[in-house]
Amino acid sequence: MRNHRQRRLTALATIASLATVSLLATACGSDDKDSESDGKVHITVEGWRPGDEQGTIDAVNKQAEAFMKDNPDIVVKPIEWEWNAETFSTQLAGNQLPTTFRVPFTDTKGLAERQQIADVTEYVNALPYAEDFNPSVLAAAQGTDGKIYGLPTDVYGVGLHYNRDLFEQAGLDPDQPPTTWDEVRQDADKIAEATGKAGYVQMSANNTGGWMLTTLTYALGGRMESEDGATASIDNDATREGLQLLHDMKWDDESMGKNTNFEWGTINEAFAAGKIGMYMSGSDVYNALVTTNQIDPDSYGLAALPLAESGDAGILGGGSVAAVSAKASAEEQEAAVKWNDFYRERKNYDPDAAVADAKVLAETDQPIGTPTLPIFDEETWQKVEDAKAEYVNVPRDQMTSFTEGVFEQTLIPEPASHTQEVYGILDSIVQKVLTDEGADIDALLADGNDQVQALLGS
Amino acid sequence: MSAFLARVRGSGATIAFLLPMLLIFGLFSWWPIVRSVVMSMQQTNLVTPAEFVGLDNFREVLADPLLTTAVQNTVWFAVLALVIGYPVPLMLAVVMSDVRRARGLYSMLAYLPVVIPPAVAVLLWRFFYDAEETGVFNTILGWFGLGPVPWLEDPSWAMPSLVIEATWAAAGGTVIIYLAALVSVPPELYDAAEVDGAGILRKVWHVTLPHLRGIMLITLILQIIGTAQVFLEPYLFTDGGPDNATLTVLLLVYNYAFANTTGGDYGKATALSLMLAAALALLSMVYFRLTRRWSE
Numbered sequence: 001m002r003n004h005r006q007r008r009l010t011a012l013a014t015i016a017s018l019a020t021v022s023l024l025a026t027a028c029g030s031d032d033k034d035s036e037s038d039g040k041v042h043i044t045v046e047g048w049r050p051g052d053e054q055g056t057i058d059a060v061n062k063q064a065e066a067f068m069k070d071n072p073d074i075v076v077k078p079i080e081w082e083w084n085a086e087t088f089s090t091q092l093a094g095n096q097l098p099t100t101f102r103v104p105f106t107d108t109k110g111l112a113e114r115q116q117i118a119d120v121t122e123y124v125n126a127l128p129y130a131e132d133f134n135p136s137v138l139a140a141a142q143g144t145d146g147k148i149y150g151l152p153t154d155v156y157g158v159g160l161h162y163n164r165d166l167f168e169q170a171g172l173d174p175d176q177p178p179t180t181w182d183e184v185r186q187d188a189d190k191i192a193e194a195t196g197k198a199g200y201v202q203m204s205a206n207n208t209g210g211w212m213l214t215t216l217t218y219a220l221g222g223r224m225e226s227e228d229g230a231t232a233s234i235d236n237d238a239t240r241e242g243l244q245l246l247h248d249m250k251w252d253d254e255s256m257g258k259n260t261n262f263e264w265g266t267i268n269e270a271f272a273a274g275k276i277g278m279y280m281s282g283s284d285v286y287n288a289l290v291t292t293n294q295i296d297p298d299s300y301g302l303a304a305l306p307l308a309e310s311g312d313a314g315i316l317g318g319g320s321v322a323a324v325s326a327k328a329s330a331e332e333q334e335a336a337v338k339w340n341d342f343y344r345e346r347k348n349y350d351p352d353a354a355v356a357d358a359k360v361l362a363e364t365d366q367p368i369g370t371p372t373l374p375i376f377d378e379e380t381w382q383k384v385e386d387a388k389a390e391y392v393n394v395p396r397d398q399m400t401s402f403t404e405g406v407f408e409q410t411l412i413p414e415p416a417s418h419t420q421e422v423y424g425i426l427d428s429i430v431q432k433v434l435t436d437e438g439a440d441i442d443a444l445l446a447d448g449n450d451q452v453q454a455l456l457g458s
Numbered sequence: 459m460s461a462f463l464a465r466v467r468g469s470g471a472t473i474a475f476l477l478p479m480l481l482i483f484g485l486f487s488w489w490p491i492v493r494s495v496v497m498s499m500q501q502t503n504l505v506t507p508a509e510f511v512g513l514d515n516f517r518e519v520l521a522d523p524l525l526t527t528a529v530q531n532t533v534w535f536a537v538l539a540l541v542i543g544y545p546v547p548l549m550l551a552v553v554m555s556d557v558r559r560a561r562g563l564y565s566m567l568a569y570l571p572v573v574i575p576p577a578v579a580v581l582l583w584r585f586f587y588d589a590e591e592t593g594v595f596n597t598i599l600g601w602f603g604l605g606p607v608p609w610l611e612d613p614s615w616a617m618p619s620l621v622i623e624a625t626w627a628a629a630g631g632t633v634i635i636y637l638a639a640l641v642s643v644p645p646e647l648y649d650a651a652e653v654d655g656a657g658i659l660r661k662v663w664h665v666t667l668p669h670l671r672g673i674m675l676i677t678l679i680l681q682i683i684g685t686a687q688v689f690l691e692p693y694l695f696t697d698g699g700p701d702n703a704t705l706t707v708l709l710l711v712y713n714y715a716f717a718n719t720t721g722g723d724y725g726k727a728t729a730l731s732l733m734l735a736a737a738l739a740l741l742s743m744v745y746f747r748l749t750r751r752w753s754e
Contacts, residue, residue: 093504
């Protein structure tokens with residue numbers, strides 16, 4: 001028979017145990033990684049993307065073994081990892097990031113300011129090519145304090161990717177991709193009418209909408225921010241022209257298909273499945289199309305992005321910085337920079353390293369020879385290209401429009417300040433234009449400009 | 459003294475059995491709630507040290523224009539889910555309870571969508587909802603001469619599309635609950651109604667529904683609370699698009715916390731979560747007070 005006293009006792013005990021648990025939880029902090037006791041330096045590195053084929057995994061593991069042979073006091077463990085805007089910040093907070101990882105150029109300064117990535121200036125300066133970086137490329141890897149926070153890699157310029165099969169079906173010559181935006185519009189219209197597939201598609205979700213709108217703006221001669229990142233200039237003629245073009249293609253020509261909600265991964269997927277005639281993306285996206293989406297190489301073409309006549313027109317350029325976690329110890333930072341040099345940077349500088357890397361990639365059936373842009377100077381770049389020419393297994397002759405045209409195009413860096421947040425604001429402008437036929441472009445741009453200016457001012 | 463000890467020993471067994479549950483609840487449910495309340499009054503991105511800012515987070519959230527959009531969309535989802543999703547399990551259960559043979563098979567078929575992992579179901583349906591004429595649903599509609607529907611691409615169609623999938627995914631669980639309740643209706647009542655000349659519909663209205671009243675009131679409030687917290691469908695189908703037409707309150711919380719690549723604003727995220735929890739608690743209290751006499 002429960003009486004009042006017994007019930008009160010149980011209640012007291014419950015509260016006491018709850019309090020204990022809460023106290024315990026406060027006391028428990030996050031465990032620091034135990035340093036290994038075998039005297040070696042252990043680092044985890046970004047190895048392959050989720051969904052990559054076994055060949056890609058084997059390739060990086062082979063490289064890790066070769067590196068460990070040259071550096072017996074370092075243990076490298078490649079893991080599955082992909083830069084993703086949403087998971088990156090939580091992994092950062094939860095100490096779950098690999099020791100070294102790549103971040104886009106746009107995030108490097110912000111991360112450096114918040115001391116989330118390590119200052120590795122001394123380790124980078126110890127590399128033989130430290131003096132030879134193209135200064136504007138190295139600037140992307142430097143913080144506002146001028147210190148170096150990683151190695152710039154995967155430098156790309158945006159190009160126009162097109163489906164050669166759809167071009168043929170529409171009666172267009174796949175070796176003559178469009179060279180002006182008017183031609184893009186006409187070709188898209190022809191493809192849509194002849195094949196029923198989307199002639200031209202542009203990303204609009206997950207910050208990629210803003211990224212692509214900025215690209216279109218640059219191609220038409222405009223800018224999104226002032227160079228110092230203090231003033232917004234969303235409301236410019238080039239952006240207006242670009243949005244009007246998208247509006248007309250979508251609603252008048254109906255050449256953009258019915259699906260509009262694309263981001264980087266899903267647009268690649270749709271393109272590789274033959275549902276899209278043309279789209280803009282980084283020049284190195286062919287690698288992902290092969291490893292993740294199994295594209296048919298014969299159907300792929302890469303053209304230089306059409307630019308307007310204006311002298312300000314150029315292509316958006318970006319890349320990644322191979323950065324090191326700020327939680328890494330000095331030895332781990334040094335080891336990470338050595339790994340990044342071995343795995344990512346050396347092959348851009350040293351012809352022999354490029355050949356060695358190409359051999360490994362060839363053995364594991366990875367794409368070799370996707371167009372990239374120079375990180376050092378054009379001469380070095382050419383030497384490396386020539387050295388690995390015999391290993392190239394991507395259809396380079398289907399990309400000549402890009403490889404021959406890109407060096408005449410000005411490379412413009414992404415907006416300097418609050419880049420990803422600006423892209424988010426632009427996303428919603430692009431989505432409105434593509435889903436609402438009556439969207440008022442002028443009002444959208446004026447409002448967007450206010451929002452971005454408020455952001456830049458904060 | 460010994461009497462006291464005797465009582466403690468008796469309670470000892472109780473406490474020993476309660477302890478594992480208390481520990482787990484404490485660590486995984488109550489502790490995070492306490493942390494959330496604390497975080498809602500801080501400016502923190504979990505990376506740089508946190509600083510106390512009092513009620514600033516709540517003010518910022520209330521001043522955010524996206525909050526209005528999110529609340530409107532959430533209410534719209536809840537209303538659609540009530541109109542489409544609430545009657546469907548009820549009708550299915552009533553129909554299935556009449557079936558004599560193979561009831562087990564029908565129960566299994568009804569429950570199958572619940573068993574499919576939600577993320578898989580959503581990705582599957584996203585493929586079905588392809589807005590081109592060649593999309594699965596548009597092809598089927600084409601057989602009946604109905605035009606291609608933009609499904610997820612059009613702001614006015616996006617939310618109903620989400621609700622249809624959500625109904626399909628969740629109906630099975632509620633069907634099973636209703637079926638169990640329906641079995642408890644005495645068959646004499648149906649016979650009496652038939653003697654009085656009642657057709658199927660009147661039998662349902664006058665015999666079945668009154669018996670289910672208690673359960674229906676519970677499932678109604680559970681559905682409202684559940685739909686107010688909808689996150690998976692908007693996130694996986696359209697990520698709040700097109701143009702924020704499917705942005706719900708919980709998706710806004712997620713965006714506050716995780717959408718900024720260099721460190722989210724956990725203060726605002728927890729502030730909004732707390733406000734949602736408070737609103738739902740208030741709603742539940744009002745609801746139970748109003749329906750007290752109905753559920754007797």
